[in-house]
Amino acid sequence: MGVIHKLKPEIKAFILEKKKENPILSCRNLVLLAEKELGIKISKSSINSLFRGAGLSMPVGRRPKKKRKEIKIEEIVAMLPDKHEEVAVEKPKEEPPKISMEINIEKPVIEPIQPSLEAEVELPLEQECTGAILLKAADYLMGGKFKLDPLIDKELSGEDISSYLNDSQIVKEINSAILRVNACIREEVRCLKITLSDGNVLYLDGQLHTVWSTPYIPYDFNATICNIDCYIDKYFKENALFTLFMAPDTDAPTEEFFNFILSLELRERKIASVTLCGNELEELKTIKPEEASKGFFVFGLWPWQFLAYRNLKKVGEFKPLFFAPLNKEFYLAQIEIELLQPIIQQRVTLRGYALKTTPLEKPRLLIVSNSSEYVTDPGNMLNLYLNRWPNLEEGLQDYRQKLEVFSYLGGSQGVFSTENTALEAIKTSDAKTVFLEYLKILDLFVRRYFLPAKYKEASFPTMKEHFYDLKAILKKEKDCVKAIFKPPQGISYLKDLQYAIARANEREVESDKGMRLWLLL
Numbered sequence: 001m002g003v004i005h006k007l008k009p010e011i012k013a014f015i016l017e018k019k020k021e022n023p024i025l026s027c028r029n030l031v032l033l034a035e036k037e038l039g040i041k042i043s044k045s046s047i048n049s050l051f052r053g054a055g056l057s058m059p060v061g062r063r064p065k066k067k068r069k070e071i072k073i074e075e076i077v078a079m080l081p082d083k084h085e086e087v088a089v090e091k092p093k094e095e096p097p098k099i100s101m102e103i104n105i106e107k108p109v110i111e112p113i114q115p116s117l118e119a120e121v122e123l124p125l126e127q128e129c130t131g132a133i134l135l136k137a138a139d140y141l142m143g144g145k146f147k148l149d150p151l152i153d154k155e156l157s158g159e160d161i162s163s164y165l166n167d168s169q170i171v172k173e174i175n176s177a178i179l180r181v182n183a184c185i186r187e188e189v190r191c192l193k194i195t196l197s198d199g200n201v202l203y204l205d206g207q208l209h210t211v212w213s214t215p216y217i218p219y220d221f222n223a224t225i226c227n228i229d230c231y232i233d234k235y236f237k238e239n240a241l242f243t244l245f246m247a248p249d250t251d252a253p254t255e256e257f258f259n260f261i262l263s264l265e266l267r268e269r270k271i272a273s274v275t276l277c278g279n280e281l282e283e284l285k286t287i288k289p290e291e292a293s294k295g296f297f298v299f300g301l302w303p304w305q306f307l308a309y310r311n312l313k314k315v316g317e318f319k320p321l322f323f324a325p326l327n328k329e330f331y332l333a334q335i336e337i338e339l340l341q342p343i344i345q346q347r348v349t350l351r352g353y354a355l356k357t358t359p360l361e362k363p364r365l366l367i368v369s370n371s372s373e374y375v376t377d378p379g380n381m382l383n384l385y386l387n388r389w390p391n392l393e394e395g396l397q398d399y400r401q402k403l404e405v406f407s408y409l410g411g412s413q414g415v416f417s418t419e420n421t422a423l424e425a426i427k428t429s430d431a432k433t434v435f436l437e438y439l440k441i442l443d444l445f446v447r448r449y450f451l452p453a454k455y456k457e458a459s460f461p462t463m464k465e466h467f468y469d470l471k472a473i474l475k476k477e478k479d480c481v482k483a484i485f486k487p488p489q490g491i492s493y494l495k496d497l498q499y500a501i502a503r504a505n506e507r508e509v510e511s512d513k514g515m516r517l518w519l520l521l
Helices: 009-021 027-037 044-053 073-079 133-142 144-155 161-166 168-186 225-237 255-264 378-388 392-412 431-450 460-468 494-506
Strands: 126-130 191-196 201-205 242-244 271-277 283-287 297-301 310-315 319-323 328-341 346-356 365-369 471-476 480-485 516-520
Touching: 009 027, 009 044, 027 044, 133 225, 133 431, 133 460, 133 494, 133 516, 191 255, 201 255, 225 271, 225 283, 242 378, 255 297, 255 328, 255 346, 297 378, 319 378, 328 365, 328 378, 346 378, 365 378, 392 494, 431 460, 431 494, 460 494, 494 516
Parallel strands: 242 297, 480 516
Antiparallel strands: 126 471, 191 201, 191 271, 271 283, 297 365, 310 328, 319 328, 328 346, 346 365, 471 480
């Protein structure tokens, strides 16, 4: 991605000029345009802020939208044969049905309207869907939609989907685009190597569970390049709060953990560079933050952690707070805590909240931060942490189990791979077949990252029966979309579905419109 750029005057002028010349350009279009013509990468949120300041924001509300043909991912799932190998790599003889790779999940417009290149269908407040929403979540995390949508939008201008799928030129472009997505997916990020200005090094796993002293991190904590690029933008460009699952699971705070905290506090150690490392710890690319500014963090501290190296200075009164995405009440009390790193004899004082799920139990978790803005508002702190890590003890149990398995299996632990798919062999196939092959990649991702290990070798018919064919309801709310599963009573794999929902929610899945997707039972 290269050096991270601020919106300098000449960049602002470029964006505003392009927007005035062509008002239908969305933030995403302008991001791509700036990258192509100026050779820089900027964020959508920065462009939104610029529009607000320039008075280009649209009033709250939404223009009437024309209905466009959609290709629904559930229909692709229904089309698939019972076995992968039965998908012939040839052009289908019959006219393909109308299929879609899109579920429209749009954020209520309180900022400039971001129209796509074609009009879209407004998502009802509630509609039926299926368990194929798991595949949609995988698609967002892998970045497939972001790469394929511009091409599809460009061509679907009132055309019949059948002719679209059989047009040779379109098929060629679609195939090439999916092959590019496939190449990106294979290049996963195992860890972020953080090099400080004094030469010290620390590591963050790809999903930002915690700070590590070595790069030998379980492959289960990998992330896609698309995911990591979003993190880089969020934490190193937009100065959002690092939201780690927990402090390192060690007897005492590690030096690396303290170095990370102190580097964000702008003391003697600052972050000089961030290097993305692959599965074999090969360096994929390095980002050097353009200018240093104080960073902020939030992390969870379990009640049993660092007992000999912490001093709880203050505990306030517990008060109830409702967390809407989980439809659940929590109880928070303000705290102040001092942590000691015994080797380097460094101390830090942090503030935050002790969290309970019932009034009478002992605290389950301490959520602490160096941000005064979030600490003064318990609602902000609760929403920030639980939006990223909603599973508490169950999440900790899963984290430890994966660490234990990795310690036992070491390098023999499998990594996510799409090498068994037929994409490389279908460069000249019809688009329908290519989409079906891409769907297999989404299925691989779901089995690898959302489900228990026993599903890694599961067949697609099993996945359809257990998950993708399940009924669900899609509910659009103010700042999120909830997919509520409705499994039949007495199913034997309910715990596996609960596990998949928990893991997907930890990945903080967002649509291209910035709407958070929550999976619920």
